[in-house]
Amino acid sequence: MSMRHHLIIGSLFICLFMxxxxxxxxxxxxxxxxxxxxxYSCPMHPExxxxxxxxxxxxxxMALRRAEKKADQKDATAVAPDTSQDVTTVTSKMNIPDVxxxxxxGKKIHFYTDLIKGQTVVINFIFTTCTTxxxxxxATFARVQKELGNKVGRDVRFISISVDPVTxxxxxxxxxxxxxxxxxxxxxxxxxxxxIDELLxxxxxxxxxxxxxxxxxxxxxxxQGNWTRTYGLANTSxxxxxxxDTIAQKPAASxxxxxxxxxxxxxxxxxxxxxxxxxxKTVRFYSDILKGKTVVVNAFFTTCTSVCPPMNRNMxxxxxxxxxxxGRDVFLVSMTVDPETDTPARMKEYAQxxxxxPGWIFLTGKKENLDLALYKLGQYVxxxxxxxxxxxxxxxxxxxxxxxxxIANVAELVQVVESVVNDKGDAVKSK
Amino acid sequence: MKIRVxxxxxxxxxxxxxxxxxTDSERRGKALYLRGESPSGKEITAMLGDIDVPGSTxxxxxxxxxxxxxxxxxxxxxxxxTWSNLVRPYGHTHPSGRKHSAFNEKLFTRALVQxxxxxxxxxxxxxxxxxxxxxDISDLIAYLKRIEMDRDPGLTETSIxxxxxxxxxxxxxxxxxxMKDVLTAYFANVNxxxxxxxxxxxxxxxxxxxxxxxxxxxxxxxxxxxxxxAIVGGLSAGADKELAVVTRETEIxxxxxxxxxxxxxxxxxxxxxxxxxxxxxxxxxxxxxxxxKSELINSRxxxxxxENELALAAAAAIEDQARQKGWTSVVKKAVSSERxxxxxxxxxxxxxxxxxxxxxxxxxxxxxxxxxxxxxxxTAAAAANWTPHVFLLGSLASRDLLxxxxxxxxxxxxxxxxxxxxxxxxxxxxELRALEEKYKFAPRHIASQLSAFAAxxxxxxxxxxxxxxxxxxxxxxxxxxxxxxxxxxTPSITFGPxxxxxxxxxxxxxxxxxxxxxxxxxxxxx
Numbered sequence: 001m002s003m004r005h006h007l008i009i010g011s012l013f014i015c016l017f018m019x020x021x022x023x024x025x026x027x028x029x030x031x032x033x034x035x036x037x038x039x040y041s042c043p044m045h046p047e048x049x050x051x052x053x054x055x056x057x058x059x060x061x062m063a064l065r066r067a068e069k070k071a072d073q074k075d076a077t078a079v080a081p082d083t084s085q086d087v088t089t090v091t092s093k094m095n096i097p098d099v100x101x102x103x104x105x106g107k108k109i110h111f112y113t114d115l116i117k118g119q120t121v122v123i124n125f126i127f128t129t130c131t132t133x134x135x136x137x138x139a140t141f142a143r144v145q146k147e148l149g150n151k152v153g154r155d156v157r158f159i160s161i162s163v164d165p166v167t168x169x170x171x172x173x174x175x176x177x178x179x180x181x182x183x184x185x186x187x188x189x190x191x192x193x194x195x196i197d198e199l200l201x202x203x204x205x206x207x208x209x210x211x212x213x214x215x216x217x218x219x220x221x222x223x224q225g226n227w228t229r230t231y232g233l234a235n236t237s238x239x240x241x242x243x244x245d246t247i248a249q250k251p252a253a254s255x256x257x258x259x260x261x262x263x264x265x266x267x268x269x270x271x272x273x274x275x276x277x278x279x280x281k282t283v284r285f286y287s288d289i290l291k292g293k294t295v296v297v298n299a300f301f302t303t304c305t306s307v308c309p310p311m312n313r314n315m316x317x318x319x320x321x322x323x324x325x326x327g328r329d330v331f332l333v334s335m336t337v338d339p340e341t342d343t344p345a346r347m348k349e350y351a352q353x354x355x356x357x358p359g360w361i362f363l364t365g366k367k368e369n370l371d372l373a374l375y376k377l378g379q380y381v382x383x384x385x386x387x388x389x390x391x392x393x394x395x396x397x398x399x400x401x402x403x404x405x406x407i408a409n410v411a412e413l414v415q416v417v418e419s420v421v422n423d424k425g426d427a428v429k430s431k
Numbered sequence: 432m433k434i435r436v437x438x439x440x441x442x443x444x445x446x447x448x449x450x451x452x453x454t455d456s457e458r459r460g461k462a463l464y465l466r467g468e469s470p471s472g473k474e475i476t477a478m479l480g481d482i483d484v485p486g487s488t489x490x491x492x493x494x495x496x497x498x499x500x501x502x503x504x505x506x507x508x509x510x511x512x513t514w515s516n517l518v519r520p521y522g523h524t525h526p527s528g529r530k531h532s533a534f535n536e537k538l539f540t541r542a543l544v545q546x547x548x549x550x551x552x553x554x555x556x557x558x559x560x561x562x563x564x565x566x567d568i569s570d571l572i573a574y575l576k577r578i579e580m581d582r583d584p585g586l587t588e589t590s591i592x593x594x595x596x597x598x599x600x601x602x603x604x605x606x607x608x609x610m611k612d613v614l615t616a617y618f619a620n621v622n623x624x625x626x627x628x629x630x631x632x633x634x635x636x637x638x639x640x641x642x643x644x645x646x647x648x649x650x651x652x653x654x655x656x657x658x659x660x661a662i663v664g665g666l667s668a669g670a671d672k673e674l675a676v677v678t679r680e681t682e683i684x685x686x687x688x689x690x691x692x693x694x695x696x697x698x699x700x701x702x703x704x705x706x707x708x709x710x711x712x713x714x715x716x717x718x719x720x721x722x723x724k725s726e727l728i729n730s731r732x733x734x735x736x737x738e739n740e741l742a743l744a745a746a747a748a749i750e751d752q753a754r755q756k757g758w759t760s761v762v763k764k765a766v767s768s769e770r771x772x773x774x775x776x777x778x779x780x781x782x783x784x785x786x787x788x789x790x791x792x793x794x795x796x797x798x799x800x801x802x803x804x805x806x807x808x809x810t811a812a813a814a815a816n817w818t819p820h821v822f823l824l825g826s827l828a829s830r831d832l833l834x835x836x837x838x839x840x841x842x843x844x845x846x847x848x849x850x851x852x853x854x855x856x857x858x859x860x861x862e863l864r865a866l867e868e869k870y871k872f873a874p875r876h877i878a879s880q881l882s883a884f885a886a887x888x889x890x891x892x893x894x895x896x897x898x899x900x901x902x903x904x905x906x907x908x909x910x911x912x913x914x915x916x917x918x919x920x921t922p923s924i925t926f927g928p929x930x931x932x933x934x935x936x937x938x939x940x941x942x943x944x945x946x947x948x949x950x951x952x953x954x955x956x957x
Contacts, residue, residue: 131493135493142482167927167929
C-alpha cells in the first residue's frame with residue numbers, strides 16, 4: 001500500500017477548525033446525585049461554569065474541567081441537560097448574499113443590507129409546519145428575547161430563516177412568530193426558494209430535506225467578522241452569554257477593521273498564550289511561533305517511548321532534508337502534552353538527542369496555556385498517552401493548513417511541507 | 432356447523448373490539464397527547480432546560496408522531512412511545528448509546544416529570560419535563576396503552592365511512608338527489624373493483640336541512656355520533672361559514688363542497704378543500720385580467736355591489752386585488768337590487784342615476800356585482816352614451832345579457848366563470864356515462880353532477896395516494912400533493928400546503944354583441 005494513503009490532508013484552514021471540536025467528550029451515563037456535587041469550569045475563563053461534563057467554554061472553545069463546587073452555589077433538583085452542544089467559532093468573515101426576501105409582514109428586504117450589515121444578529125433555522133425541533137427553537141428564542149430585554153432590536157437582532165419557503169408564506173411566519181411572542185427585534189424571513197437556498201448555503205445551513213435541518217443557532221457580528229455556531233435547544237444561558245459577549249466586543253472590533261492595529265483573525269483564534277521554549281525563554285504562541293511563518297507542529301512528551309521517538313526522528317529527517325531552509329522558510333515546533341514533567345531543561349536535553357537546530361523549537365509551559373494552544377491545533381488530549389501522531393503543517397500568512405501522518409515516509413512528508421511552504425495563497429482562495 | 436358460525440362471530444367481534452370506542456380516560460389522554468392541553472382545563476407546562484412553555488407548544492404528537500411511532504428530525508430522535516415498546520422487558524439502547532431498563536407506570540411518570548429514564552440517566556435534551564396533574568398523567572398512560580390500536584374515526588380494517596351533505600327537502604332536493612346518484616354510483620364502482628386497499632367505502636348522507644344552522648347542527652351530530660372519516664361533495668351553499676366551523680372543530684376533512692362562498696384559507700382551516708374558485712377568487716382573476724389592459728391600469732375603478740354576503744365578499748376581494756395591482760382610485764358603491772330599472776319619483780331610475788354619477792366621476796372600469804341587474808345598468812349606460820369597461824361574475828349575470836348587449840359594448844364586457852363546457856373532456860364524460868349505465872341513474876342537473884363526480888374522483892385518488900396505513904392527516908397530505916390533476920370534467924386541480932381551492936383562477940369571457948355569443952379570453956390565474 002502506498003504511503004500516500006496514510007497522508008491525511010485537510011486543506012482548508014477553516015475546515016481544520018471544523019474538525020477540532022469533534023473531540024467533545026462523549027458523556028457516558030452518570031449517576032445524578034454524584035454529578036450534582038461537582039461543577040465544570042473553563043481553564044482559561046474561570047467565570048464560565050457548567051453543571052454537566054462535556055460542555056465547552058463559549059469564549060475560547062476549550063472543554064470545561066471538573067472543579068470543586070462552591071458552597072454558596074445553589075443546586076436545583078433538576079439536572080442540567082446532558083447536551084452534546086458544540087460551540088464553534090468561525091473566524092473567517094462569512095460571505096452573506098444580499099438576496100431579496102420577505103419578512104413576516106410581507107415587506108421586501110435585502111438580507112445582508114437590511115438585517116446583517118453592521119449588526120449583531122442571532123439566527124436560527126425553522127419551518128412553520130415542523131413539529132419536532134422548531135417549537136423548542138422558537139421557545140428558546142422567546143426566552144432569550146425575554147432575558148435580553150430592551151437590547152433586542154437595539155443591540156441585537158433575532159432572525160428566523162424558513163428552510164421551507166415554498167410553504168412558509170409571510171402570514172404563516174407571522175402566526176408562528178406570534179406563538180413565541182416575537183417582538184420588533186425578531187425578523188422572520190422567507191422568499192423564493194432559489195434565494196433562500198443560496199442564503200442557507202452561505203450560512204452553512206443547507207439541507208436537501210427540510211426535516212434534516214439542524215437545531216443550530218448562529219450568532220455573530222458582521223463588522224467583527226466573528227461568528228459562533230451553537231446548539232440551539234434548551235441552552236438559554238449559553239446563548240445569552242455569547243450574545244452579550246458579541247455585543248460587548250463590537251466597538252473594539254470595528255476599530256480593528258479600520259486601523260488594522262489590533263489582533264488579526266488568526267491571532268484571535270490561536271490566542272497569544274505564553275509558553276516556554278527549550279532555552280527557558282518565554283514566547284507567545286501566536287506572535288512568536290506562528291505569525292508570518294510556515295510551521296510543522298507535532299505533540300509529544302519526553303518520557304514517551306512508543307511513537308514519539310519515531311515521530312521526532314521523522315522531524316529530524318525533515319530538518320535534514322530542508323537543510324538551511326529550516327529556521328528561515330520553515331520552523332519545526334514540538335509541543336509537549338506533559339508539561340509537568342517536561343521542564344525546559346528536559347526539553348533541551350531531548351532536543352539535543354534529535355540534533356535539533358535553531359529552527360526547531362520545543363515548547364512547554366503552564367499546563368493550561370499549553371492545553372489551550374494544543375486545543376487550538378486539534379491536538380489537545382486528556383491523557384498524555386492519547387496524544388496524536390499527526391503533523392500539523394501550516395502557512396500562517398496564506399492560511400493553508402494541512403495534516404499529515406507523523407510516522408509516514410519522510411519523502412512524502414517533505415512533499416507536503418514543500419506544498420505548504422510554496423503556497424502563494426491560491427490554495428485557499430480557489431476553494 | 433353452529434360452532435363454526437359461533438367461532439366466526441367470535442373472531443369478528445374480537446377484531447372489531449380492537450377498534451371500539453375509546454374509554455373516557457383514553458379519550459382525554461388522546462386529546463392531551465395530540466394537543467398538549469388537558470381536557471380538564473388544568474395547566475400543563477413543558478420545561479425545556481430553563482425554558483417553560485405551555486404544553487401545547489411542545490405536545491407529545493409533535494415529536495413522537497400521531498401514532499406514537501417516534502421520528503427523527505435535525506439529529507433529534509424522539510422514541511417510540513407505544514406502551515408495548517416502553518415496557519419491553521429487555522429495555523432500550525438509544526442511538527446515543529444511552530441504555531436503560533424497561534418502563535412501568537411509575538418510571539414513566541418519573542421520566543415525564545423529572546426527565547430521568549428507568550436506569551437514572553437523563554433523557555435527551557430535546558425532551559421537555561412536564562408539570563401536569565396526576566389525573567392527566569394517568570389519562571396519558573391509558574392512551575399510550577391504546578395508541579397502537581387507535582384509528583381515526585370512521586376507519587376499520589375493512590371500511591371507510593364517509594358522508595355527503597345534501598338537501599332532502601325543499602327547492603334543492605332534486606339537485607341533491609341528482610348529486611347523490613353520482614356519488615353513490617361512484618363509490619359503488621370503487622367497491623365493486625375491490626375498494627381502496629381492501630377497505631370498502633360506505634357513504635352516508637347528511638341532510639342539509641332548511642337553513643344554515645340546521646345544516647351545521649346535522650353535520651356536527653353526524654360527525655360526532657356516526658364515526659365518519661371524511662365528508663365528500665354535496666351542497667354547502669348558504670351554510671359555508673357554519674360548516675367551516677364544524678369541520679375545524681371536529682377535525683374532519685371535507686373534500687369538494689359545491690359553493691361560490693369558499694371559506695377560509697389553509698392556515699385557518701386545513702380540513703376544507705374546494706374544487707372550483709368561489710366568487711372572491713373569480714373576482715381577483717377579473718382584476719388581474721383588467722390589469723393587463725394598459726388603457727385600464729390606473730383608470731378610475733368603481734365597484735358596484737349589492738349587500739348580500741357573496742357580493743360583499745367579492746367586492747372586498749376586488750378592492751384588495753386592485754390595490755395590489757396598483758390602482759389608487761377605487762370607489763365602492765352599494766346598490767339595492769329592487770326596482771333597479773324603474774323610474775322613481777324624480778323620473779330617473781336607480782340604474783340611470785348610477786350611470787349619471789359614475790360617468791360624472793370619470794369611472795372607466797366598473798365591477799358590477801348585483802345579481803341580474805347588469806343588463807339594466809349597461810342599457811342605461813348605452814343610453815347615456817357612456818361605454819366603460821364592465822366586469823361581471825358569470826354566476827351573477829343573467830342570460831339576457833348575451834342577447835341584449837348593445838353593439839357599443841363590443842370588447843367592453845367581461846365575465847368570469849369557474850368552469851366552461853370545454854373542461855368536460857371526452858374521457859371524463861365517458862367515465863360518467865359508464866357509471867350512468869352501470870348503476871342506472873339519469874343525467875340531470877349536469878353541473879351539480881359533474882361537481883359531485885369530480886369531488887368523488889379526487890377523494891378516491893387521495894385515498895389511493897395516502898396508502899393503506901390511512902389517517903386523516905395522511906389524507907390531507909395526499910390532497911395537498913395533488914398537482915394539476917385532471918378530473919376530466921373540471922379545470923385541472925392543484926392543492927398545496929397553502930392552497931385549498933383546486934382551480935385557482937377563472938375563465939374570462941367577453942361577448943360579441945353582433946353574433947350574440949361568448950368569446951373566450953382564456954384562463955386567468957390569481
